Amino acid sequence: MDKAYTALQHDLKWQKHWDKYNVAAPETVAQKHSKPTGKTFTIMMPPPNVTGALHQGHALFLALQDGLCRWRRMCGDEVLYLPGSDHASIAVQMLVARDLESKGINYKEIGREKFLEECWQWVKVYQPRIFSQMKSMGVTCDWSRVKFTLDDDLNDAVTHAFVTLFERGYIYRAQRLVNWSPKGQTVLSDLEVLFEERQTHLWNIRYYRSDDSTKYLVVSTTRPETLLGDSAVAVHPEDERYKDWIGKKLKLPLVDREIEVIADDFVDREFGSGAVKITPAHDFTDFEVGKRHNLQLHNVFTPDAKIVEGLSGEASSLAGLDRFDARKKIEARLEELKLLEGKENYKTRIGFSERWNDVVEPYLSNQWFCKMDSMAKAVSDDAKEGKITFTPQEFYNQFQRWMEDTKDWCVSRQLWWGQQIPAYHCKSCERFMVQRTVPEKCEHCGGVDLFQDPDVLDTWFSSGLWPFSTLGWPNEEAPDFKKFYPTQILETGFDIIFFWVARMLMMGRELTGKLPFDRVYMHPMVRDEHGHKMSKTKGNVIDPIDLIEKMGADTLRITLNALCVQGRDMRLSESKIEGYRNFINKVWNAVRFVLSAVESNSDPKWIQQRPQPGDMPSKWLMSRLDAVSRDVNKRWDEFKMQEGAELLYHFLWDDYCAWYLEISKTDKSKYSHVLVYVMSEYLKLLHPVCPHVTEELWHEMNGVSSEQTLALEAFPQGDSFPDSTAIAEFDFVAEFVKSIRNIRSENGVKPSKKIPLYIPKLDEKSSKILKENKDWFVSLCGVSDLSFSPAGTEAVATIVVNSITTSESFEALIPLSELVDVKEEITRLTKEIEKLSSYFDSQTKKLSNKSFVDKAPPEVVEKEKLKLEEIQGKLEKTKAALLSMEKMA
RNA sequence: AGUCGUUUAGCUCAGUUGGUUAGAGCACCUCCCUUACAAGGAGGGGGCCCACGGUUCGAAUCCGUGAACGACUACCA
Numbered sequence: 001m002d003k004a005y006t007a008l009q010h011d012l013k014w015q016k017h018w019d020k021y022n023v024a025a026p027e028t029v030a031q032k033h034s035k036p037t038g039k040t041f042t043i044m045m046p047p048p049n050v051t052g053a054l055h056q057g058h059a060l061f062l063a064l065q066d067g068l069c070r071w072r073r074m075c076g077d078e079v080l081y082l083p084g085s086d087h088a089s090i091a092v093q094m095l096v097a098r099d100l101e102s103k104g105i106n107y108k109e110i111g112r113e114k115f116l117e118e119c120w121q122w123v124k125v126y127q128p129r130i131f132s133q134m135k136s137m138g139v140t141c142d143w144s145r146v147k148f149t150l151d152d153d154l155n156d157a158v159t160h161a162f163v164t165l166f167e168r169g170y171i172y173r174a175q176r177l178v179n180w181s182p183k184g185q186t187v188l189s190d191l192e193v194l195f196e197e198r199q200t201h202l203w204n205i206r207y208y209r210s211d212d213s214t215k216y217l218v219v220s221t222t223r224p225e226t227l228l229g230d231s232a233v234a235v236h237p238e239d240e241r242y243k244d245w246i247g248k249k250l251k252l253p254l255v256d257r258e259i260e261v262i263a264d265d266f267v268d269r270e271f272g273s274g275a276v277k278i279t280p281a282h283d284f285t286d287f288e289v290g291k292r293h294n295l296q297l298h299n300v301f302t303p304d305a306k307i308v309e310g311l312s313g314e315a316s317s318l319a320g321l322d323r324f325d326a327r328k329k330i331e332a333r334l335e336e337l338k339l340l341e342g343k344e345n346y347k348t349r350i351g352f353s354e355r356w357n358d359v360v361e362p363y364l365s366n367q368w369f370c371k372m373d374s375m376a377k378a379v380s381d382d383a384k385e386g387k388i389t390f391t392p393q394e395f396y397n398q399f400q401r402w403m404e405d406t407k408d409w410c411v412s413r414q415l416w417w418g419q420q421i422p423a424y425h426c427k428s429c430e431r432f433m434v435q436r437t438v439p440e441k442c443e444h445c446g447g448v449d450l451f452q453d454p455d456v457l458d459t460w461f462s463s464g465l466w467p468f469s470t471l472g473w474p475n476e477e478a479p480d481f482k483k484f485y486p487t488q489i490l491e492t493g494f495d496i497i498f499f500w501v502a503r504m505l506m507m508g509r510e511l512t513g514k515l516p517f518d519r520v521y522m523h524p525m526v527r528d529e530h531g532h533k534m535s536k537t538k539g540n541v542i543d544p545i546d547l548i549e550k551m552g553a554d555t556l557r558i559t560l561n562a563l564c565v566q567g568r569d570m571r572l573s574e575s576k577i578e579g580y581r582n583f584i585n586k587v588w589n590a591v592r593f594v595l596s597a598v599e600s601n602s603d604p605k606w607i608q609q610r611p612q613p614g615d616m617p618s619k620w621l622m623s624r625l626d627a628v629s630r631d632v633n634k635r636w637d638e639f640k641m642q643e644g645a646e647l648l649y650h651f652l653w654d655d656y657c658a659w660y661l662e663i664s665k666t667d668k669s670k671y672s673h674v675l676v677y678v679m680s681e682y683l684k685l686l687h688p689v690c691p692h693v694t695e696e697l698w699h700e701m702n703g704v705s706s707e708q709t710l711a712l713e714a715f716p717q718g719d720s721f722p723d724s725t726a727i728a729e730f731d732f733v734a735e736f737v738k739s740i741r742n743i744r745s746e747n748g749v750k751p752s753k754k755i756p757l758y759i760p761k762l763d764e765k766s767s768k769i770l771k772e773n774k775d776w777f778v779s780l781c782g783v784s785d786l787s788f789s790p791a792g793t794e795a796v797a798t799i800v801v802n803s804i805t806t807s808e809s810f811e812a813l814i815p816l817s818e819l820v821d822v823k824e825e826i827t828r829l830t831k832e833i834e835k836l837s838s839y840f841d842s843q844t845k846k847l848s849n850k851s852f853v854d855k856a857p858p859e860v861v862e863k864e865k866l867k868l869e870e871i872q873g874k875l876e877k878t879k880a881a882l883l884s885m886e887k888m889a
Numbered sequence: 890a891g892u893c894g895u896u897u898a899g900c901u902c903a904g905u906u907g908g909u910u911a912g913a914g915c916a917c918c919u920c921c922c923u924u925a926c927a928a929g930g931a932g933g934g935g936g937c938c939c940a941c942g943g944u945u946c947g948a949a950u951c952c953g954u955g956a957a958c959g960a961c962u963a964c965c966a
Contacts, residue, residue, distance in 0.1 A: 222966065223966085337899060563901090575901090590926080591925080594925085741931060744931085751930085752900085855946045
């Protein structure tokens, strides 16, 4: 074995091994696991964008999900971890269009069919890339069941879902004000609009009365260019200033049109002048106001946000002007006409499109919508009844708040890449049909001139079906659907809780009659060490692929697990990653040592047979192993990945290496069985987070045939009772060792130097334990000779040690000649006394407090009393030691 | 504006139902190349647990109030 672990040599080998052995297939568990539970455990992988490259967010969910899957699989569940990728309608369409543009091709000119061919070319190139990057993490997802959201069967599921929802009255077509991206020339859902605070202006514009050109109202707006589409000016009905104005006509600037002053109590009297221009075709609030007052809609923009042709008055000259140029021109013109009262600096939130990053325009258009309220209510009620649990819990509130106030979901997009809407329009009667198959004639008028709706569905529509469309739905008799649906856990980032999680729950419940999962686990966002978002422009990206190449997939996996705390962003840094790289190396070297210790006896049966040790340290380690096994199972069940990883880290480093492994050096044959058995069990515990190195080491140790895999060994559950006697005895000796190491170090005694130790007086129990464990005790603290007798006439340094019998302490003596300096020893003792004194004082105070003694539970008081006695004894002995030391000096 | 979250060692963070002289990793200091590992070993220093009130025998932990930071939601033109 090499001196250090080099992941590169091993990662790929074991990934191939798991493939060959078909570890990821749920069927394999049933065949090969020694203790199958007969239960299924299913996680649907959140499908990454087909053109994406692996980033830390992916790495995190892969590490967590595969960890959970490997753990459940080893526990005997038939685990299905189903992988896939998402066609990412907007993102891919944009990339492909941009790519074509760079070749001088306008995608609109080549037509839909040709363009889609181009998109599929991209899928061919990029899908294998993201999949192979995912595989390099060592994930055990079942690639034989891999899905792409545009696969034929998933398309069928989408059609079926759309038609079913239409038939049930959820899906409808309507003309509405929607979020429109002029650059993308498509509608966007509310969720795809990102708001940012921007510094802009508030323009105050005069609107003159038609009947009296001396009177005017001042209207404040952030969008002067939309005044071309104004339908009214609104004031508050109880605003004294404007009572007489209600019902009066105003002359709209630049446009040859009159508008009325209306009253509506949505108006905030305090804001601006208290008069608001109403532009129902270009503002969501105004649209609602317009509906209430039956106002006309005046659309003044083309789909690419230029001023339309055919406006009246001087506005007609603005036709074809971009909305922002129009703003400037209108501002200048208003100024000339003395209609501009002024413009103030103003901060406001502006909506940008997620993909094109252009300013989203509220725009009037015909779109397909999905009614949300009743579906949302049903899921919300389920959540209230505890049928869906969220971890961390904070997300429950956020989820509920959103579910209680859903707006209808605009599901159509004016794009080509995606599932085309299964609606067919009749050219003769202009009505449409929604159905699963292509119709031959119009059901309304019998016309045969039909065409399919050109729009595609929002990507999230197909994603919303992911937990069941991947399993064969709508065929509810499909074997996978019957066996694996509903799934167990949905694990993803909180940024898509509404986009994805909520929609899966609603659509799953409506279409399959069952919630698609009952546990939702939201992982944190990965940030850099200072808490900043990783981005290429900032140059603070820690690329998972680089990391895997440099340090191995296991280092990345355990790091992400260990840093994954609930309810806080994760800060990743090189130094943290190195820490876990070092840890893996530690495991590696521990096994190197173990192998050297058991060379002569490496029969796998012997290794894996649980030992029944008689000695105390071995009983202690076995107890620790069981405790850690129990705790790890418990933590992972609660999604406390960080705590699980921490337990595994410290058990190996502290308990196993720092203590037991060092103890075993004093008698290799005596300790070898426990040494090797515990390591073998430990490798199983660690396997879900560090699959490669543990598999390698397990094979090294057990010398098992290549036909076996650690991935299917039974996960330790820690069933036996803890040996509390061994634990107490071990702690006693370990504390003793530490205090001797301390006095040596404080006095500058070289580690190589052995010193004698005298214990003049000791209670029977402690004495028995020390004698039984003398060999390793003296070895670990560098004592040459331990005698249970006074130190003779020599001057000595005194260590006061807690006895195994609580509340008692005893003295251990080291001839002063062995130590460097009397002064150092005085300093050490003085420090010790200071510590003990303050402890003693606070303890005395606590116990002399009557209300404490009276009101605290008796067992607590008793415990505190024992503590006090122990401190007192120790303090007195230490003081005596200091006194004699001072005499000497 | 509202809702929620965070605030603990120089840095990044743990801390279950209130009973701890408050823990970890990294960084720091001293010593050690002891034959698994220097990606290591032994020891050590370092904290009015954001502030102020309250509940309690007892508060980092529970309850107020406030501050700072962050997230989400929202129709102030």
